[in-house]
Amino acid sequence: MSLSAEEKRRYARHLVLPEVGPEGQEKLRAASMLVVGAGGLGSPVALYLAAAGVGRIGLVDFDRVEFSNLQRQIIHGTEDVGRSKVASAAESIASINPLVAVECHEHPLRSDNAMSVVKAYDMIIDGTDNFATRYLVNDVCVLSGKPNCYGSIFRFEGQASVFGLPGGPCYRCLYPQPPDPGLVPNCAEGGVLGVLPGIVGTIQATEAIKLALNAGRSLSGRLLLFDALDMKFRELKVSRDPRCPVCGDTPTITEPIDYEQFCGVAQKEDAQITWDIEPVELKRRLDAGDPVVILDVREPHEYELCNLGGVLIPLGELSRRMGELDSDKNIVVHCKLGGRSAKAVRLLRDAGFRSVSNLKGGVEAWSKQVDATVPTY
Protein backbone atom coordinates (compact mmCIF):
# COMPACT_ATOMS: atom_id res chain seq x y z
CA MET A 1 0.00 0.00 0.00
CA SER A 2 1.45 3.39 -0.93
CA LEU A 3 1.85 6.21 1.56
CA SER A 4 -1.16 8.30 2.53
CA ALA A 5 -1.20 12.09 2.19
CA GLU A 6 -0.73 12.37 5.95
CA GLU A 7 2.28 10.05 5.84
CA LYS A 8 3.80 11.99 2.94
CA ARG A 9 3.55 15.21 4.98
CA ARG A 10 4.88 13.65 8.14
CA TYR A 11 7.83 11.84 6.56
CA ALA A 12 8.66 14.50 3.92
CA ARG A 13 12.31 14.81 5.04
CA HIS A 14 12.76 11.06 4.73
CA LEU A 15 11.08 10.93 1.35
CA VAL A 16 13.61 13.31 -0.21
CA LEU A 17 16.53 11.13 0.96
CA PRO A 18 17.50 8.83 -1.92
CA GLU A 19 18.44 6.13 0.66
CA VAL A 20 14.92 6.20 2.11
CA GLY A 21 12.36 7.58 -0.33
CA PRO A 22 8.78 6.28 -0.50
CA GLU A 23 9.90 2.63 -0.75
CA GLY A 24 12.12 3.00 2.32
CA GLN A 25 9.35 4.68 4.27
CA GLU A 26 7.02 1.81 3.35
CA LYS A 27 9.67 -0.62 4.60
CA LEU A 28 9.78 1.24 7.92
CA ARG A 29 6.00 1.13 8.14
CA ALA A 30 6.08 -2.63 7.51
CA ALA A 31 8.84 -3.14 10.13
CA SER A 32 8.32 -4.42 13.66
CA MET A 33 10.87 -3.85 16.42
CA LEU A 34 11.02 -5.01 20.02
CA VAL A 35 12.58 -2.59 22.51
CA VAL A 36 13.66 -4.48 25.63
CA GLY A 37 13.72 -2.06 28.55
CA ALA A 38 11.87 1.29 28.53
CA GLY A 39 14.61 3.00 30.54
CA GLY A 40 17.65 5.12 29.69
CA LEU A 41 18.41 3.50 26.35
CA GLY A 42 14.85 2.41 25.56
CA SER A 43 13.56 6.00 25.87
CA PRO A 44 15.43 7.57 22.93
CA VAL A 45 15.25 4.33 20.96
CA ALA A 46 11.46 4.11 21.18
CA LEU A 47 10.93 7.84 20.61
CA TYR A 48 13.08 7.95 17.47
CA LEU A 49 11.76 4.68 16.03
CA ALA A 50 8.24 6.01 16.51
CA ALA A 51 9.05 9.40 14.98
CA ALA A 52 10.70 7.64 12.02
CA GLY A 53 7.51 5.73 11.32
CA VAL A 54 8.40 2.18 12.34
CA GLY A 55 5.00 0.50 11.97
CA ARG A 56 4.91 -1.69 15.04
CA ILE A 57 6.95 -1.23 18.25
CA GLY A 58 6.91 -3.67 21.14
CA LEU A 59 7.99 -2.48 24.59
CA VAL A 60 9.13 -4.85 27.34
CA ASP A 61 9.43 -3.56 30.90
CA PHE A 62 7.87 -4.53 34.22
CA ASP A 63 9.08 -1.52 36.22
CA ARG A 64 7.32 1.63 37.33
CA VAL A 65 8.64 5.14 36.73
CA GLU A 66 10.67 6.51 39.64
CA PHE A 67 11.89 10.05 40.26
CA SER A 68 15.50 8.90 39.88
CA ASN A 69 14.68 7.75 36.31
CA LEU A 70 13.73 11.20 35.03
CA GLN A 71 17.32 12.48 34.77
CA ARG A 72 17.76 10.31 31.63
CA GLN A 73 14.60 8.36 30.76
CA ILE A 74 13.09 11.09 28.63
CA ILE A 75 10.11 9.09 27.39
CA HIS A 76 8.62 9.53 30.89
CA GLY A 77 7.53 12.78 32.52
CA THR A 78 7.26 13.96 36.13
CA GLU A 79 3.54 13.21 36.18
CA ASP A 80 4.31 9.59 35.18
CA VAL A 81 6.16 8.78 38.43
CA GLY A 82 4.53 5.68 39.89
CA ARG A 83 2.99 4.61 36.58
CA SER A 84 3.93 1.54 34.58
CA LYS A 85 6.87 2.35 32.29
CA VAL A 86 5.37 0.67 29.24
CA ALA A 87 2.06 2.52 29.68
CA SER A 88 3.86 5.83 30.10
CA ALA A 89 6.11 5.13 27.08
CA ALA A 90 3.15 4.06 24.93
CA GLU A 91 1.46 7.37 25.68
CA SER A 92 4.55 9.38 24.68
CA ILE A 93 4.83 7.40 21.44
CA ALA A 94 1.16 7.99 20.62
CA SER A 95 1.72 11.71 21.12
CA ILE A 96 4.73 11.77 18.81
CA ASN A 97 3.26 9.52 16.13
CA PRO A 98 -0.25 8.09 16.40
CA LEU A 99 0.33 6.04 13.22
CA VAL A 100 2.60 3.65 15.17
CA ALA A 101 1.09 0.53 16.71
CA VAL A 102 2.53 -0.02 20.19
CA GLU A 103 2.45 -3.38 21.96
CA CYS A 104 3.10 -3.40 25.71
CA HIS A 105 4.72 -6.42 27.34
CA GLU A 106 4.48 -5.56 31.01
CA HIS A 107 6.41 -8.48 32.43
CA PRO A 108 10.04 -9.51 32.80
CA LEU A 109 11.63 -11.19 29.77
CA ARG A 110 12.39 -14.73 30.96
CA SER A 111 13.75 -17.96 29.54
CA ASP A 112 10.23 -19.39 29.30
CA ASN A 113 8.60 -16.47 27.46
CA ALA A 114 11.39 -14.75 25.49
CA MET A 115 11.24 -16.97 22.39
CA SER A 116 7.53 -16.38 21.90
CA VAL A 117 7.74 -12.61 22.60
CA VAL A 118 10.62 -12.14 20.14
CA LYS A 119 8.96 -14.24 17.42
CA ALA A 120 6.53 -11.49 16.47
CA TYR A 121 9.27 -8.92 15.63
CA ASP A 122 11.83 -8.39 12.87
CA MET A 123 14.58 -7.24 15.20
CA ILE A 124 15.36 -6.55 18.84
CA ILE A 125 16.88 -3.48 20.49
CA ASP A 126 18.63 -4.35 23.74
CA GLY A 127 18.23 -1.59 26.32
CA THR A 128 18.27 -3.80 29.41
CA ASP A 129 20.14 -2.97 32.59
CA ASN A 130 21.56 -6.31 33.75
CA PHE A 131 23.80 -9.09 32.48
CA ALA A 132 21.26 -11.91 32.89
CA THR A 133 18.76 -10.23 30.52
CA ARG A 134 21.51 -9.25 28.09
CA TYR A 135 22.62 -12.88 27.69
CA LEU A 136 18.97 -13.93 27.40
CA VAL A 137 18.31 -11.34 24.67
CA ASN A 138 21.47 -12.37 22.84
CA ASP A 139 20.75 -16.09 22.90
CA VAL A 140 17.12 -15.68 21.91
CA CYS A 141 18.11 -13.41 18.99
CA VAL A 142 20.67 -15.92 17.72
CA LEU A 143 18.29 -18.87 18.19
CA SER A 144 15.49 -17.01 16.37
CA GLY A 145 17.78 -15.57 13.68
CA LYS A 146 16.93 -11.95 14.54
CA PRO A 147 19.38 -9.05 14.68
CA ASN A 148 20.13 -7.48 18.08
CA CYS A 149 20.92 -3.75 18.12
CA TYR A 150 23.01 -3.65 21.26
CA GLY A 151 23.94 -0.75 23.52
CA SER A 152 25.09 -0.45 27.10
CA ILE A 153 26.25 2.36 29.33
CA PHE A 154 28.25 3.00 32.49
CA ARG A 155 29.04 6.39 34.05
CA PHE A 156 30.44 8.32 31.04
CA GLU A 157 31.10 5.39 28.72
CA GLY A 158 28.96 3.54 26.24
CA GLN A 159 29.20 0.57 23.89
CA ALA A 160 27.14 -0.16 20.80
CA SER A 161 27.13 -2.87 18.15
CA VAL A 162 24.84 -5.08 16.11
CA PHE A 163 24.88 -8.76 16.97
CA GLY A 164 23.31 -11.80 15.41
CA LEU A 165 23.55 -10.89 11.72
CA PRO A 166 24.50 -13.75 9.39
CA GLY A 167 28.29 -14.27 9.52
CA GLY A 168 28.66 -11.62 12.24
CA PRO A 169 29.44 -12.10 15.92
CA CYS A 170 27.02 -12.29 18.84
CA TYR A 171 27.38 -10.85 22.35
CA ARG A 172 28.82 -14.14 23.62
CA CYS A 173 31.57 -14.04 20.95
CA LEU A 174 32.68 -10.77 22.55
CA TYR A 175 31.99 -11.64 26.19
CA PRO A 176 31.73 -15.42 26.72
CA GLN A 177 31.02 -15.09 30.46
CA PRO A 178 29.56 -12.34 32.64
CA PRO A 179 31.55 -10.91 35.55
CA ASP A 180 30.77 -12.17 39.04
CA PRO A 181 27.83 -10.32 40.57
CA GLY A 182 29.03 -7.19 42.33
CA LEU A 183 32.31 -6.90 40.41
CA VAL A 184 30.96 -4.42 37.86
CA PRO A 185 28.66 -1.82 39.44
CA ASN A 186 25.34 -1.06 37.72
CA CYS A 187 24.02 2.43 36.98
CA ALA A 188 22.21 2.65 40.35
CA GLU A 189 25.49 2.02 42.18
CA GLY A 190 28.01 3.60 39.82
CA GLY A 191 25.93 6.45 38.44
CA VAL A 192 25.43 7.44 34.82
CA LEU A 193 25.53 10.73 32.95
CA GLY A 194 21.91 11.47 31.99
CA VAL A 195 22.65 12.40 28.39
CA LEU A 196 24.81 9.29 27.76
CA PRO A 197 21.92 6.90 26.99
CA GLY A 198 20.65 9.59 24.60
CA ILE A 199 23.81 9.21 22.53
CA VAL A 200 24.09 5.43 22.72
CA GLY A 201 20.34 4.84 22.28
CA THR A 202 20.18 6.98 19.15
CA ILE A 203 23.05 4.92 17.72
CA GLN A 204 21.01 1.77 18.39
CA ALA A 205 17.95 3.34 16.74
CA THR A 206 20.06 4.40 13.74
CA GLU A 207 21.31 0.83 13.28
CA ALA A 208 17.79 -0.58 13.59
CA ILE A 209 16.45 1.84 10.98
CA LYS A 210 19.37 1.08 8.62
CA LEU A 211 18.66 -2.63 8.96
CA ALA A 212 14.98 -2.10 8.15
CA LEU A 213 15.94 0.03 5.13
CA ASN A 214 18.76 -2.31 4.15
CA ALA A 215 20.87 0.82 3.82
CA GLY A 216 24.48 1.66 4.61
CA ARG A 217 27.04 -0.37 6.51
CA SER A 218 25.94 -2.07 9.70
CA LEU A 219 27.85 -1.92 13.01
CA SER A 220 27.91 -5.74 12.90
CA GLY A 221 31.52 -6.87 13.39
CA ARG A 222 32.45 -3.57 15.01
CA LEU A 223 32.18 -2.45 18.61
CA LEU A 224 31.73 1.28 18.98
CA LEU A 225 33.05 2.73 22.24
CA PHE A 226 32.01 6.18 23.33
CA ASP A 227 33.67 8.23 26.06
CA ALA A 228 31.65 11.34 26.90
CA LEU A 229 34.38 12.93 29.06
CA ASP A 230 36.94 12.77 26.25
CA MET A 231 34.18 13.17 23.63
CA LYS A 232 35.79 10.38 21.71
CA PHE A 233 34.47 7.49 19.65
CA ARG A 234 36.58 4.40 19.03
CA GLU A 235 35.83 1.55 16.71
CA LEU A 236 37.10 -1.94 17.49
CA LYS A 237 36.88 -5.10 15.40
CA VAL A 238 34.79 -7.98 16.71
CA SER A 239 34.74 -11.26 14.86
CA ARG A 240 32.44 -14.26 15.17
CA ASP A 241 33.94 -16.96 17.36
CA PRO A 242 33.59 -20.37 15.65
CA ARG A 243 33.68 -21.91 19.16
CA CYS A 244 30.87 -19.68 20.48
CA PRO A 245 28.42 -21.88 22.43
CA VAL A 246 25.39 -20.25 20.82
CA CYS A 247 26.37 -18.97 17.33
CA GLY A 248 29.49 -21.08 16.73
CA ASP A 249 29.99 -24.00 14.36
CA THR A 250 28.89 -26.60 16.92
CA PRO A 251 26.55 -24.79 19.30
CA THR A 252 25.89 -26.30 22.72
CA ILE A 253 23.15 -23.81 23.66
CA THR A 254 20.11 -24.63 21.53
CA GLU A 255 17.39 -23.17 23.74
CA PRO A 256 17.29 -20.45 26.43
CA ILE A 257 19.12 -21.45 29.64
CA ASP A 258 18.82 -20.33 33.29
CA TYR A 259 20.41 -16.88 33.06
CA GLU A 260 20.15 -16.01 36.75
CA GLN A 261 22.25 -19.05 37.47
CA PHE A 262 24.60 -18.38 34.53
CA CYS A 263 25.22 -14.89 35.91
CA GLY A 264 25.62 -16.21 39.46
CA VAL A 265 22.69 -14.19 40.79
CA ALA A 266 20.22 -16.77 42.05
CA GLN A 267 22.35 -19.38 43.73
CA LYS A 268 24.27 -16.94 45.90
CA GLU A 269 21.12 -15.34 47.21
CA ASP A 270 19.59 -18.71 48.10
CA ALA A 271 22.68 -19.92 49.94
CA GLN A 272 22.99 -16.72 51.91
CA ILE A 273 19.40 -16.22 52.95
CA THR A 274 20.11 -17.47 56.49
CA TRP A 275 22.65 -14.68 56.95
CA ASP A 276 20.09 -11.96 56.21
CA ILE A 277 18.97 -9.58 58.94
CA GLU A 278 15.79 -7.53 58.58
CA PRO A 279 16.14 -3.76 59.05
CA VAL A 280 13.67 -3.76 61.97
CA GLU A 281 15.68 -6.49 63.70
CA LEU A 282 18.89 -4.47 63.36
CA LYS A 283 17.06 -1.45 64.77
CA ARG A 284 15.85 -3.52 67.73
CA ARG A 285 19.40 -4.74 68.45
CA LEU A 286 20.87 -1.25 68.21
CA ASP A 287 18.15 0.14 70.48
CA ALA A 288 18.85 -2.66 72.97
CA GLY A 289 22.49 -1.61 73.04
CA ASP A 290 23.87 -4.78 71.41
CA PRO A 291 27.46 -4.25 70.30
CA VAL A 292 27.03 -4.39 66.51
CA VAL A 293 29.56 -3.14 64.00
CA ILE A 294 27.90 -1.73 60.89
CA LEU A 295 30.03 -2.17 57.79
CA ASP A 296 29.12 -0.11 54.72
CA VAL A 297 30.62 -1.57 51.51
CA ARG A 298 29.37 1.12 49.13
CA GLU A 299 31.52 3.72 47.41
CA PRO A 300 32.54 6.94 49.24
CA HIS A 301 30.26 9.13 47.09
CA GLU A 302 27.28 6.96 48.06
CA TYR A 303 28.28 7.20 51.73
CA GLU A 304 28.21 10.97 51.43
CA LEU A 305 24.63 10.87 50.11
CA CYS A 306 23.38 8.89 53.11
CA ASN A 307 24.77 6.47 55.65
CA LEU A 308 23.93 4.56 58.81
CA GLY A 309 27.06 5.75 60.58
CA GLY A 310 28.92 2.56 59.72
CA VAL A 311 32.56 1.84 58.91
CA LEU A 312 33.12 2.49 55.20
CA ILE A 313 35.15 -0.07 53.25
CA PRO A 314 34.11 -0.27 49.57
CA LEU A 315 33.61 -3.85 48.38
CA GLY A 316 36.56 -3.58 45.98
CA GLU A 317 38.92 -2.80 48.89
CA LEU A 318 37.51 -5.31 51.37
CA SER A 319 39.94 -8.17 50.64
CA ARG A 320 42.88 -5.88 51.28
CA ARG A 321 41.42 -4.02 54.28
CA MET A 322 39.79 -6.91 56.15
CA GLY A 323 42.43 -6.54 58.86
CA GLU A 324 40.74 -3.32 59.99
CA LEU A 325 37.78 -5.38 61.23
CA ASP A 326 37.58 -7.49 64.38
CA SER A 327 36.55 -11.03 63.41
CA ASP A 328 35.08 -11.68 66.88
CA LYS A 329 32.56 -8.83 66.69
CA ASN A 330 29.01 -9.05 65.37
CA ILE A 331 29.14 -7.38 61.99
CA VAL A 332 26.17 -6.28 59.92
CA VAL A 333 27.12 -5.44 56.34
CA HIS A 334 25.03 -3.22 54.12
CA CYS A 335 25.12 -1.55 50.70
CA LYS A 336 22.37 0.20 48.72
CA LEU A 337 20.14 -2.78 47.95
CA GLY A 338 21.84 -5.87 49.41
CA GLY A 339 23.78 -7.25 46.42
CA ARG A 340 27.29 -6.02 47.13
CA SER A 341 26.88 -6.63 50.85
CA ALA A 342 25.94 -10.27 50.12
CA LYS A 343 29.26 -10.63 48.35
CA ALA A 344 31.05 -8.97 51.25
CA VAL A 345 29.38 -11.34 53.75
CA ARG A 346 30.63 -14.27 51.67
CA LEU A 347 34.17 -12.83 51.55
CA LEU A 348 34.28 -12.24 55.31
CA ARG A 349 32.80 -15.63 56.20
CA ASP A 350 35.26 -17.34 53.86
CA ALA A 351 38.03 -15.47 55.67
CA GLY A 352 36.90 -16.85 59.05
CA PHE A 353 34.60 -14.11 60.33
CA ARG A 354 31.93 -16.00 62.28
CA SER A 355 29.18 -13.50 62.97
CA VAL A 356 28.51 -11.53 59.82
CA SER A 357 25.05 -10.76 58.51
CA ASN A 358 23.65 -8.92 55.54
CA LEU A 359 21.18 -6.07 56.00
CA LYS A 360 18.28 -7.21 53.84
CA GLY A 361 17.38 -4.66 51.18
CA GLY A 362 20.28 -2.37 52.15
CA VAL A 363 20.05 1.27 53.07
CA GLU A 364 17.00 1.60 50.83
CA ALA A 365 14.99 -0.88 52.93
CA TRP A 366 16.28 0.82 56.10
CA SER A 367 14.92 4.12 54.81
CA LYS A 368 11.53 2.59 53.95
CA GLN A 369 11.06 0.41 57.03
CA VAL A 370 12.96 2.09 59.86
CA ASP A 371 14.04 5.66 59.29
CA ALA A 372 12.51 7.73 56.49
CA THR A 373 14.92 10.61 57.23
CA VAL A 374 17.68 8.56 55.58
CA PRO A 375 17.46 9.70 51.94
CA THR A 376 17.39 7.16 49.11
CA TYR A 377 19.13 7.74 45.80
Next chain:
Amino acid sequence: MKVLIPTAFRKHTDGQAEISFAATSVREALDQLVERFPELEASLFDESRSVASFVNVFVNEENIRDLNQESTALGESDEVLLVPAIAGG
Protein backbone atom coordinates in the same frame (compact mmCIF):
# COMPACT_ATOMS: atom_id res chain seq x y z
CA MET B 1 53.31 1.61 24.65
CA LYS B 2 50.24 2.85 26.44
CA VAL B 3 47.44 1.06 28.32
CA LEU B 4 44.03 2.76 28.31
CA ILE B 5 42.09 2.12 31.52
CA PRO B 6 38.27 2.09 31.31
CA THR B 7 36.18 4.04 33.83
CA ALA B 8 35.16 0.86 35.64
CA PHE B 9 38.79 0.04 36.50
CA ARG B 10 40.07 3.54 37.32
CA LYS B 11 39.31 3.21 41.00
CA HIS B 12 42.11 0.64 41.03
CA THR B 13 44.61 2.89 39.19
CA ASP B 14 44.36 6.01 41.37
CA GLY B 15 42.02 7.46 38.76
CA GLN B 16 44.55 7.26 35.95
CA ALA B 17 43.03 6.77 32.49
CA GLU B 18 46.26 6.20 30.57
CA ILE B 19 49.41 4.51 31.72
CA SER B 20 52.56 4.51 29.58
CA PHE B 21 55.45 2.13 30.12
CA ALA B 22 57.68 -0.27 28.18
CA ALA B 23 56.51 -3.82 27.45
CA THR B 24 57.12 -6.13 24.52
CA SER B 25 54.01 -8.33 24.77
CA VAL B 26 50.44 -8.07 26.04
CA ARG B 27 51.19 -10.59 28.80
CA GLU B 28 54.17 -8.57 29.98
CA ALA B 29 52.14 -5.35 29.87
CA LEU B 30 49.27 -6.82 31.93
CA ASP B 31 51.63 -8.39 34.47
CA GLN B 32 53.45 -5.11 34.95
CA LEU B 33 50.17 -3.28 35.27
CA VAL B 34 48.90 -5.63 37.99
CA GLU B 35 52.23 -5.46 39.77
CA ARG B 36 51.89 -1.70 39.91
CA PHE B 37 48.16 -1.74 40.75
CA PRO B 38 47.49 -5.01 42.63
CA GLU B 39 43.78 -4.23 43.05
CA LEU B 40 43.34 -4.56 39.28
CA GLU B 41 43.98 -8.28 39.47
CA ALA B 42 40.46 -9.26 40.58
CA SER B 43 38.90 -7.24 37.76
CA LEU B 44 41.35 -8.24 35.06
CA PHE B 45 42.38 -11.86 35.62
CA ASP B 46 40.53 -15.09 36.31
CA GLU B 47 41.76 -17.70 38.81
CA SER B 48 44.42 -19.00 36.40
CA ARG B 49 45.68 -15.45 35.85
CA SER B 50 44.41 -15.40 32.26
CA VAL B 51 42.46 -12.37 31.08
CA ALA B 52 38.92 -12.77 32.49
CA SER B 53 36.23 -13.68 29.97
CA PHE B 54 34.27 -10.48 30.67
CA VAL B 55 37.25 -8.34 29.64
CA ASN B 56 38.48 -7.90 26.08
CA VAL B 57 41.98 -6.71 25.35
CA PHE B 58 42.50 -4.84 22.12
CA VAL B 59 45.80 -3.77 20.61
CA ASN B 60 44.91 -0.67 18.64
CA GLU B 61 41.63 -1.86 17.08
CA GLU B 62 42.27 -5.61 16.97
CA ASN B 63 41.14 -8.06 19.64
CA ILE B 64 44.09 -10.11 20.92
CA ARG B 65 41.91 -13.20 20.38
CA ASP B 66 42.25 -12.48 16.65
CA LEU B 67 45.98 -11.80 17.00
CA ASN B 68 48.41 -13.88 19.02
CA GLN B 69 46.39 -13.93 22.27
CA GLU B 70 48.41 -12.77 25.27
CA SER B 71 51.65 -13.34 23.37
CA THR B 72 50.74 -10.55 20.95
CA ALA B 73 53.83 -8.40 20.47
CA LEU B 74 53.74 -4.72 21.32
CA GLY B 75 55.63 -1.87 19.73
CA GLU B 76 56.43 1.52 21.18
CA SER B 77 53.45 3.27 19.58
CA ASP B 78 50.83 0.58 20.32
CA GLU B 79 47.75 1.27 22.42
CA VAL B 80 46.38 -1.50 24.61
CA LEU B 81 42.68 -1.09 25.43
CA LEU B 82 40.95 -2.94 28.24
CA VAL B 83 37.23 -3.22 27.48
CA PRO B 84 35.19 -4.80 30.27
CA ALA B 85 31.56 -5.80 29.88
CA ILE B 86 29.13 -3.14 31.10
CA ALA B 87 25.42 -3.77 31.49
CA GLY B 88 23.76 -0.44 32.27
CA GLY B 89 20.78 0.67 30.24
